[in-house]
Amino acid sequence: MNGIGVFVCHCGSNIAATVDVKKVVEMAKLEPGVVHAEEYQYMCSEAGQERIAKAIREKKLSGIVVCSCSPRMHETTFRKCAEKAGLNPYMVEIANLREQCSWVHKDINEGTEKAVILTRAAIAKVSLNTSLYAGESGVTKRALVIGGGIAGIQTALDIADAGYEVDIVEKTPSIGGKMAQLDKTFPTLDCSACILTPKMVDAAAHEKINIYSYSEVEKVSGFVGDFTVDIRKKARYVNMDKCTGCGACMEKCPSKKALSEFNSGLSTRPAIYTPFAQAIPNVPVIDPSQCLKLKNDKCGLCERVCQAGAIDYKQEDEIVTRKYGAIVVATGFEVIKLDNYDEYAYSQSKDVITSLELERIMNAAGPTKGHLERLSDGKAPKNIVFIQCVGSRCADGKGKSYCSKICCMYTAKHAILIRDKYPDVNVTVFYIDVRTPGKNFDEFYRRAVEEYGVNYVKGQVGKVTPEPNGKLTVHGVDLLDNKQLKVEADMVVLAAAIEPSPEVRNIATMLTASIDTNNFITEAHPKLRPVESPTAGVFLSGICQGPKDIPETVSQAGAAAVKVIGLLAKDKLLTNPCTAKADELLCNGCSACFNVCPYGAISYEDKLINDHGVRETRRVAVVNNALCQGCGACTVTCPSGAMDLQGFSNRQIIAEVDAICR
Amino acid sequence: MKKFLKSDLNALLDIISEKERIYLPVSEAGQTNYAIYNENSKVDLDTLKTVKSAKEVFFPQSETLYTAFMDGKKIRIAQEELEKEEFVLFGVKACDVRGIEVLDKVFLSEPVDSFYKARRDHGVIVALACGEPEESCFCKAFGIDCAEPEGDVALYDCGDYYFWDVKTEKGTALTEKCASVLSDAEEAPVKEKQEEIRKIVSLLPYMNISLDSWKGATTDEKFNSDVWEELYKPCLACGTCTFVCPTCQCYDIKDYKTKNGVQRYRCWDSCMYSDFTMMAHGNNRTSQLQRFRQRFMHKLVYFPANNDGMFSCVGCGRCVDKCPAAANIIKVIKAFEKEGNR
Amino acid sequence: MSINQEFKPKIVAFCCNWCSYAGADLAGGSRLSYPADVKIIRVPCSCRVNPMFILRAFERGADGVIICGCHPGDCHYSTGNYYARRRMTLLFSMLDYLGIEKERTRVEWVSAAEGVKFSTTMNEFVSAVRELGPNRRLGDLRCKD
């Protein structure tokens, strides 16, 4: 390589104030291989880029170094500029003279000296650069949505409406998710089912949407544009094609002791069941842990009453393998277990409930048919205490450090609903802060206080004691009045924290998507790429990314859908050319690289090798360029140095080290 | 014949080292190798064999030939200086002395190796007759008498004294410098010592090994033998035998990138290495069998064919001692003997 | 301290592209200064840093080598820094065992948001190396000129 051009940018005075750019140019000219060096006010400007292009063309440069701001800022700009001028875009290196030199050093001598060294390092590196070319891979025009809650449904609908096929994989027998369990929604108090059910029906009816209910993702391989996913369709023991959804089986089923998941365990359901009346698909499943036929080969009643002949006790799990271009994770949330919070007596008293349980109690289809009553004795409560932040905002490690975000609003909603329907019930809310950012949220909260006379107490509750008379004593503190409080209550409602569904861990591993300490999936960028995961082709919808309320979830679902549509609209994807590459002459086939590759990009082949005249068949590593993301883990684990990373090769990095230590 | 008290050894060395460097066997971290003498050196003349032979004094394991310096885009080249100071190589055994003779054939014939020659011109060799020869020794097979070494001066360890026998002009000059420590001596104790050594030599297992079948051997006859196939198998392709050998003279020339230029140096190479004589088109010896054969063919056939029958093995036995796989030249010689008798 | 104040150590910092290099950029953007002795080499991930690079730096006269990567759990490539952590833990322990002062090597997890941490880390590291003086134990004599 003998034609390197160096372009030093002043960046106005950003660089030039603490770096003598003329000196940098002068020193660069002395470096081996450098045939051209110049400085300019703004290299990134059109005029600056034209200078670079001109030099590339006129001096037939084989590589360029731009001494400017961070490569994170303008590397792409200068690569494009080089490409336009006929130079391979990967023959460009950036010396970061702004963020990592002029802006952090005040003395011009020091700054200049460092700038010269950084420039040398970039020259040393670029002289070992090789032209790299982005590969292409195809796109399977179908998306997979994992999770059939409101997030998944909305994402699927939006993608399908754009004309692409979508599969929804939902682990429970019906789509609908947590929203289906809610009674009303804040701040407008619409009936949750009334707004959700039509969407569920739309999804089921959409010709582009295919729902795998009672199914789970078993295995994911492949990469953006070309994922292969194994879906386990759990045995339903009911033939979906034959079932008419008449419900006779459920009525006749003699085993009715199982706790209803849909009613948060507050009522029971038969062994053969649909989670709720509006379930989609409206096809029941048999719970094998409850079914007498499956357990003891007795009963068989449902088979007899089913006129459609849909019952099939011999049904087995089925694995379906499907190809997808993109995957959306919409796995939602669960309410945390309250084992760590027994001071609130959740395990001791039936009248201490979670807010989600209250939703079911308030719901007309719920265990109490919508009557507000104590679960212990069925009496109407007179005093209800709500405790906020149970397990949220915990600094002590007992619960979650984050704010669950939705609790303040749903508690206000519950308080209003109760006061509205039962004006004689006293409602007290213990809170740390009331957080109401959102359209019409604060107004809603103020209505609870001002219109509905809900008693908000700023302070925490230390203990709830069940009394012998069936009442509960709430020991709290009022921080504003600075006094201890003892409130007698008939019912205590805990705003328990929410956490990502437990299966998200497993799914994240399969997708090689990273999760944070709270099990939320990490977004590619917290601000600028909030609906993408760092793994290309994997997108995030709903609470799997962080706590959200319904409107936020729906908008994120739409955003994820748009990202998916944008991906599926392409016929070809360009792959990152900075990938690992194995030198088959040096490869031992030892599998060390395979063991550390996070993307499963390395496989082995038995190949006939000609090693300087020695011909033999050897087991050698082969990198799939479409899968490789270029982290370089394999390059270090490889003892012989057979594995190298294009764009960051061993010799390039060593050349930089040498230049810096010169 | 002169002599000096063993207790005066340091005095003698100090006298010499005032003006000249002395290379001699020094014990360091449990091993004895040639090193430059200083007042802290743990001089060890008792250990029979240094790990590396004395050849490294004249032909170091690695030496710079020249250095190129970059100054901007200009390149300046600095030739490495030749040896110009006198030095003494002290305590060399007979086999190693012969080893240097072998190297002379290579480096002093045209084209002369100037680095080597300069060192040879300035070095005085003080040899030392072997005290207690060991089982791996077989110098006698090459006509070397370890009881009477060549060199500029020959030393004999006799009781409380080292006897000092001057052999050359260089030796005489050195003797004059050391006159204050040396005194006149009779030859009888030396003769006695020599007989003692020769008697032990006659008992050693390898000393009477026969090289007859190798004298005037044709290349084809040995080269194409099946024996190699068996012999090379244990070889691990390390360079131990080559690097401890007093006569192996192959070297590689490499460049080392310094901060502002390049240092061109040469270093010992080993025909056991897979990249030995590697060329752009590939390698002319692609298997370890070929590389293994090369070494012994060179010692026992090629070298004598080009040097009036002089073998380039001196029977020091270092490879016998050090080969990690116990493969060595003795096993080669014996295997061919057996093959010949078959 | 007084003698060493003059000593300008050579510090090589390997920074992963996604977190620490961005953290260094943020330090720059926030004008948080640190000694000019620090020169950054951009690598895709801390797991790209080969012990060969570190020894090479010392061979060539570096006085200290620091590796910065994403916080464990935040790796752009999800697991890279976990491998890097094990490798560097062992390598640095070995260097310590061979008598190379511990203070010459360091690993620090610096996120893209931690400009302040980047700058304070570099300040600390440089002053620790300054205390030690030049690296005499791992350099190659041929690189001394």
Added chain:
Amino acid sequence: MQRLIDRMKELLADGTVQRVLGWKQGDLGYNPEPHYFNSAEELDEFIYDGFCGANLSKYMIKGSELEGKTLVLLKPCDTYSFNQLIKEHRVDREKAYIIGVGCKGKLDIEKIKAQGIKGITAVKGAEISGDCDELTVETVYGEKKVAYKDAMLERCHVCKGKEHKIYDELLLDSVDTCDGDRFECVDELDSLTPEEKFNFFRKELSKCIRCNACRNVCPACSCRKCVFDSNKFDSAQKANVDPFEESMFHIIRAFHVAGRCTDCGECSRVCPQGIPLHLFNRKFIKDINEFYGEFIAGEDAETKGPLTDFTLDDIEPGERR
């Protein structure tokens, strides 16, 4: 030993194996060499005694390429290496018929010579069938006695145990030889000041002649082409020009085998300059055990090595546990 020879002949005769990889008698009583025996007659020169220290597992890399099965004799410690080589796809289990041979500790001729014994013509008492209690060394300077233990290789004093980790059949008895703690040497060095540590290693490494014996004998160093022989890192330096050169070579070599080294001790056994190279490997093994939990490379052929694995809460560099 006759039992062993008979069994090997049997296996050769019935075609189970095509050849035997074992040791052939030397001519000095202490220098047997690794050898492929192709016939029953050749086995007359077979030997297995206290001087058969060579670890034959690495020879099976080539052995795996030969036609048919090779009967290979592995001592307990060699089986760890063999497992590790299987894990790394460098040997073919199907091509090997492993007879696990007992071990009563292997001898180091250098230790005998270090006692001032010269001119050795024969050594008695090293037979595997014997008690391995005392050696009688015949020399041209007379007969000498050496306690077997005093002539044993360092590695046998800190033996991992006499249990074979992989074999087709076992023959001959072992004797436990472990009477030391293999990490004591590491602890001792760790307790020194940086200056002292540095001086110790500099002295030892300065002896290195870059003969590559340690590397080439090492079953973990199974690279087709070593990184120090290739230009991948601009690191191909044949010479020991500068002390740094050796440090770099040995640090990187130890790092490359970290988590893979079975501590078979061959590197130290073969070093012509007597450099205690195992000190490098032991350090890594000790650290790995301390930091990531007890791990013995080659205990099986499946477990992921510690450097190709991690846990979320691994120790941070520079910390101690």
